[in-house]
Amino acid sequence: MSLRQYEYALAVAEQGSVTAAAELLHVAQPSVSQQIRSLERELGVTLFARTPTGLVPTVVGRAFLREAEVAVSASRRARATARAGADELVGELLVAAQMGLGTRQLPRALGALRRRFPRLEVTVFEEPSSAELERLCRRGVLDLAFMAACERSPADAHHLGEEEFVVVLGDGHRLLAADRVELRELDGEPWVRFDRESALDGVLLNVLRNNELTPTTAARVSQTATAVRWAAHGLGVTLVPAAAVPHDHEHLTRPVFPVVSQPVIAVLRHSAGPAETALLELLRQETWHKTASFSRVS
Amino acid sequence: MSLRQYEYALAVAEQGSVTAAAELLHVAQPSVSQQIRSLERELGVTLFARTPTGLVPTVVGRAFLREAEVAVSASRRARATARAGADELVGELLVAAQMGLGTRQLPRALGALRRRFPRLEVTVFEEPSSAELERLCRRGVLDLAFMAACERSPADAHHLGEEEFVVVLGDGHRLLAADRVELRELDGEPWVRFDRESALDGVLLNVLRNNELTPTTAARVSQTATAVRWAAHGLGVTLVPAAAVPHDHEHLTRPVFPVVSQPVIAVLRHSAGPAETALLELLRQETWHKTASFSRVS
DNA sequence: GTACTCGTACTGACGAAGGCTCATCGGCTC
DNA sequence: GAGCCGATGAGCCTTCGTCAGTACGAGTAC
Structure with a gap:
C-alpha cells in the first residue's frame, strides 16, 4: 500500500503498457511489473487484464484507479503546500485572546496580515477562560495568545502595552x-x-x-x-x-x-515560525496605551 | 513521500506525542521519530513544534496535514473498493454496440444486472463505426462488444441470436x-x-x-x-x-x-471477469430470433 | 502453412537503500 | 533526583531497483 504503487498503476493504465509506463517513470520495466503484481497480490484482485499488446484495466481495476488518482493528487497537493510554506506563508494561524484585550488593535493587525499574506488564514478564539487559555497556550495548540499575565512567563512573552x-x-x-x-x-x-x-x-x-x-x-x-x-x-x-x-x-x-x-502580553508558541512573528510585528506597530498605571491589577 | 510518513504524521498530530503515536501504530518510538524528521527534511519545512510535553503541528504543518489526510483516506477507499471487488461486484462496465443490435434486449439485461449488483455501473457506447468498434474491442478498452461479425473471431465470441x-x-x-x-x-x-x-x-x-x-x-x-x-x-x-x-x-x-x-455476436474481452460473464449470462436469457436466414448479410 | 522476427510481460539473482528495533543520550517537569 | 519526553547511532532485515534470460503471441516472408 504505497503511493509509488499507485503512481505506477496509474502510469500503466494511462500508457496501456508496462514498458511505456516504465519509460515515463524513468525506471526499468521489471520494476513496474513487480510493483503491479505485488499490488494485485496484496489486494487479492486482478487490476489489469494482460493482452498481447499490453495491460488494460479490468472493471475493479478502473474503480480502484479512480480512488488511487485522488490519493496521488492529494499527496502532490500536500507536498506543494508544504514547500510553498517554506518561502511564502500559508496555513492557518490560531490565536486566542482574553476578552477585552486588543479588541481594537487585533482586527486591524489581522487585516494588515491578510493583505500581505493572502494565503494565510487566521482563526481567533475569544476568552476560553484564563485558566483554559493558559493551558492551551502551554500545550502549544495556539500560535499566539493574548493575556494579562502569564504566571511562569515563557521566554516568548512580549509586552505590547x-x-x-x-x-x-x-x-x-x-x-x-x-x-x-x-x-x-x-x-x-x-x-x-x-x-x-x-x-x-x-x-x-x-x-x-x-x-x-x-x-x-x-x-x-x-x-x-x-x-x-x-x-x-x-x-x-x-x-x-x-x-x-x-x-x-x-x-x-x-x-x-x-x-x-492591565498589561497586554502576547505569548508566542514554542519555536514560533515566520507567520507568528509577522503577526506579532504588526501588532507592535498598532497604538497602545503606554501609561504605566498606579493600581495595575494582576 | 510515502503514505506511511503521512499516516505517522497524522497519528502524531492526533495524539500530540511521538510515543503515543508509536503505541497506536504498533511500532517503536524511534521509527516514528525518524519518519517525521525525514519528512521534514525532504520538504524543507518544520511540520511540528517540539515542546517538552510532545509535538504540536506548526502553521504550515496544519496546512500540510489537511491535504495528507485526504491522501490517506483516499488510499483507504481505493483499497476498500478493490477488496470489495474481490467478492461482490463493483466498478464500471464498458459496453459498446453496433447500432441496432440488441436495442430491445440490452436495456432489459442491464436492468437485471443492476438489480443484482447495485454497485456495478454500466456505460454503453453506441456504434463507434464498426471498424472503430473492432479496434476498441481488440485493444481491450471494452469489456463487452456487440457486433454482427468479427473477422478474426476471438475465442470469447458468443452467438446470441x-x-x-x-x-x-x-x-x-x-x-x-x-x-x-x-x-x-x-x-x-x-x-x-x-x-x-x-x-x-x-x-x-x-x-x-x-x-x-x-x-x-x-x-x-x-x-x-x-x-x-x-x-x-x-x-x-x-x-x-x-x-x-x-x-x-x-x-x-x-x-x-x-x-x-444479421447475427448478434457478443465479444468478451481477454481474461473476462465475473462482471462481464454475469452480463453475458443475462443477455443469453433474453429472447432472440433463432431463425437462420436465407440471405444473411456481411 | 511454416518459420522467423519483433513486441510484450514475467522470472530469478544480485546489490543498494531504506525502515525497524534496541540501547543510549540530552532536556524538561515535577 | 526520578520520570517523562524526543533525538541519535549501530545493526539487522525487508524492500526496491537493475540486469540477465524466459515465455508467449502477433505479424510477415516465403
Whole structure:
C-alpha cells in the first residue's frame, strides 16, 4: 500500500503498457511489473487484464484507479503546500485572546496580515477562560495568545502595552457629572459582573478589594458588549476595557481613579515560525496605551 | 513521500506525542521519530513544534496535514473498493454496440444486472463505426462488444441470436397492402440511408447488390429512429432492425423477402471477469430470433 | 502453412537503500 | 533526583531497483 504503487498503476493504465509506463517513470520495466503484481497480490484482485499488446484495466481495476488518482493528487497537493510554506506563508494561524484585550488593535493587525499574506488564514478564539487559555497556550495548540499575565512567563512573552479600564454608568447617573469617577464613590452601587472564573471578573474583584468596597451583584454576563448595554439601561455599573465599549455608549463611560489597567502580553508558541512573528510585528506597530498605571491589577 | 510518513504524521498530530503515536501504530518510538524528521527534511519545512510535553503541528504543518489526510483516506477507499471487488461486484462496465443490435434486449439485461449488483455501473457506447468498434474491442478498452461479425473471431465470441431487418415505408405507400415486401419490388425507390462507413449502411449496400438493385439516396442519417421517422414521412424507404422501430411506427413496417438478418455476436474481452460473464449470462436469457436466414448479410 | 522476427510481460539473482528495533543520550517537569 | 519526553547511532532485515534470460503471441516472408 504505497503511493509509488499507485503512481505506477496509474502510469500503466494511462500508457496501456508496462514498458511505456516504465519509460515515463524513468525506471526499468521489471520494476513496474513487480510493483503491479505485488499490488494485485496484496489486494487479492486482478487490476489489469494482460493482452498481447499490453495491460488494460479490468472493471475493479478502473474503480480502484479512480480512488488511487485522488490519493496521488492529494499527496502532490500536500507536498506543494508544504514547500510553498517554506518561502511564502500559508496555513492557518490560531490565536486566542482574553476578552477585552486588543479588541481594537487585533482586527486591524489581522487585516494588515491578510493583505500581505493572502494565503494565510487566521482563526481567533475569544476568552476560553484564563485558566483554559493558559493551558492551551502551554500545550502549544495556539500560535499566539493574548493575556494579562502569564504566571511562569515563557521566554516568548512580549509586552505590547496597557489596556485601561473605564466604568460604565446608567443613563442619567449622578456620577456622569464629573470627568472621572473616584472608585470609593461607587460604594453601594449594584454591579453588572462577568462569569465566575473569567479574567474580567477577576479584575473587578481585585479592584473592589483594593479599594475596600463590598460588591453587590446585579447580574452576571459573559460578553463585554452585553455588560455595557445592561449598565447603560441602569441595571448597575460595570468596569470594562475602554477599547471594548461600542461608540454609541462612550458618553456613559468615565475613567476611574485610581487608574485601573492591565498589561497586554502576547505569548508566542514554542519555536514560533515566520507567520507568528509577522503577526506579532504588526501588532507592535498598532497604538497602545503606554501609561504605566498606579493600581495595575494582576 | 510515502503514505506511511503521512499516516505517522497524522497519528502524531492526533495524539500530540511521538510515543503515543508509536503505541497506536504498533511500532517503536524511534521509527516514528525518524519518519517525521525525514519528512521534514525532504520538504524543507518544520511540520511540528517540539515542546517538552510532545509535538504540536506548526502553521504550515496544519496546512500540510489537511491535504495528507485526504491522501490517506483516499488510499483507504481505493483499497476498500478493490477488496470489495474481490467478492461482490463493483466498478464500471464498458459496453459498446453496433447500432441496432440488441436495442430491445440490452436495456432489459442491464436492468437485471443492476438489480443484482447495485454497485456495478454500466456505460454503453453506441456504434463507434464498426471498424472503430473492432479496434476498441481488440485493444481491450471494452469489456463487452456487440457486433454482427468479427473477422478474426476471438475465442470469447458468443452467438446470441439473429437480428431481423424490416423495411419502413411512407404512410399510404402502395406496398403496405401486402404482408411482406419482395426486395425487387423496391427497385427505383429512393432510400433513407445511414452514414458512410456505418455498419447499417453496409448491410443495406449488401442487400441491394445481392438483389441487383441500384440505390437512389434520398438522405443519410446516423440514428435508426431518425431514419424510421423520415421514411414514415415519405422521404423514401429504409431498412432497419425490427427491434429498432418505435411502437408508433410499427404499422409502417413490413418483413422482407428474401429475409434479411444479421447475427448478434457478443465479444468478451481477454481474461473476462465475473462482471462481464454475469452480463453475458443475462443477455443469453433474453429472447432472440433463432431463425437462420436465407440471405444473411456481411 | 511454416518459420522467423519483433513486441510484450514475467522470472530469478544480485546489490543498494531504506525502515525497524534496541540501547543510549540530552532536556524538561515535577 | 526520578520520570517523562524526543533525538541519535549501530545493526539487522525487508524492500526496491537493475540486469540477465524466459515465455508467449502477433505479424510477415516465403
